[in-house]
Amino acid sequence: MHQPASEPTSTPIPWLSVLLVVAMIAFSVHARLRLAEVSSEGLGALDAARDYLVAHPYLAPGSALATRVDEGTLQRARAEHAQREAASGIPTPPGVIRRQQGELDAMVERAIASVDGLPARWVAFVPGQSPAYTWIAYQLLHPGNAVLIGNAMLLLFFGLYLERAFGAAAYAGLVVWLTLAGAAGWTLAAPPGATHGLVGGTPLVTGLAAAFAARFAPRRAEGFYFTGLAVALLWIALPPYATAAS
Numbered sequence: 639m640h641q642p643a644s645e646p647t648s649t650p651i652p653w654l655s656v657l658l659v660v661a662m663i664a665f666s667v668h669a670r671l672r673l674a675e676v677s678s679e680g681l682g683a684l685d686a687a688r689d690y691l692v693a694h695p696y697l698a699p700g701s702a703l704a705t706r707v708d709e710g711t712l713q714r715a716r717a718e719h720a721q722r723e724a725a726s727g728i729p730t731p732p733g734v735i736r737r738q739q740g741e742l743d744a745m746v747e748r749a750i751a752s753v754d755g756l757p758a759r760w761v762a763f764v765p766g767q768s769p770a771y772t773w774i775a776y777q778l779l780h781p782g783n784a785v786l787i788g789n790a791m792l793l794l795f796f797g798l799y800l801e802r803a804f805g806a807a808a809y810a811g812l813v814v815w816l817t818l819a820g821a822a823g824w825t826l827a828a829p830p831g832a833t834h835g836l837v838g839g840t841p842l843v844t845g846l847a848a849a850f851a852a853r854f855a856p857r858r859a860e861g862f863y864f865t866g867l868a869v870a871l872l873w874i875a876l877p878p879y880a881t882a883a884s
Contacts (some may be wrong), residue, residue, distance in 0.1 A: 654810055655797025658777075659790045662839060665778040666786055669757040683749035690742055695719050696730060697739050703746050762835025765825040772835070773821040774814065779837040788873050789839040795866055796846040803853055816845030844874050 688706045691699050695715035699707055723729050761775040762768065780786035801809040820841025828836070847870040854863050 650798070650802050652794060652797030652801040654801055654806060654813065655793050658813070659793055662778055662780060662786065662790060665757065665761070666780045669779055669781075672757050680749045683745060687742060687745040687749065690745060694738050694742070696735060697742050700743065700746055702750060703742075758835070758837065762837050763821050763824060764835040765828050768835060774817055776821065776836050777817055777839040777842055780839070781837065785838055785840070788876075789843050792843045792870055792873060793839060793846070796843070796850050796870075799862075799866075800846065800849060800853065812846075812849060813842065816842050816849075819845060840874065843870065847871070847874065 684703065684706050687703055691697055691703065691707060692711060692715050695712055696719060699712075758779055758781075761772055761779050763772040763776040780789065797809070800812070804812065821836065823841065824836040847867065850870075851867055857863055
């Protein structure tokens with residue numbers, strides 16, 4: 639007598655979600671390592687500009703450098719320079735001041751330009767300013783460990799059910815659509831003139847939670863449904879607190 643084939647008992651691997659989580663972790667780790675390197679370079683350049691300013695206190699520091707200079711130290715340096723000029727009777731030539739001001743400004747500009755090397759500048763989505771690809775790439779960067787871990791776990795959980803239910807191609811399309819929808823939402827929610835960008839996978843996780851709730855509503859009496867949605871809703875409510883220091 640023919641025996642019906644038994645259903646597989648192994649848990650399928652949500653490969654698309656796994657690959658996305660791996661990419662998130664890899665990019666976020668790289669971004670933090672690069673942040674430390676760029677910060678060191680930028681602060682070193684600003685410190686060099688500060689020392690140059692103290693040595694030539696008649697120059698204008700500019701807003702970027704002013705925060706790195708102790709006002710009392712600068713005032714004393716200016717007073718000492720004025721005394722030296724009064725004693726010698728020879729003021730600093732205007733042409734020399736212009737040349738030195740240009741050198742100081744160039745030092746500050748190089749320090750500021752180092753910020754462009756931050757990976758966050760590559761992927762953060764800033765409406766009206768960022769390249770088009772950041773509409774998708776923003777979800778790769780998670781500044782905080784807590785947000786990265788929480789989003790990764792929920793992404794794997796929802797991927798386990800939705801990728802199997804929809805199929806890989808449809809699930810990939812859903813992920814892309816939800817990511818674009820998150821960026822579109824940020825264009826409306828971002829404060830006017832905001833320079834900080836949207837990063838992280840929270841918009842995607844929020845959309846996947848909604849898709850999970852709709853797709854598996856017929857199985858709402860089962861424990862996985864209530865538990866998954868309860869954890870997701872609690873987590874989605876936390877990011878404003880969890881990312882406050884990022």
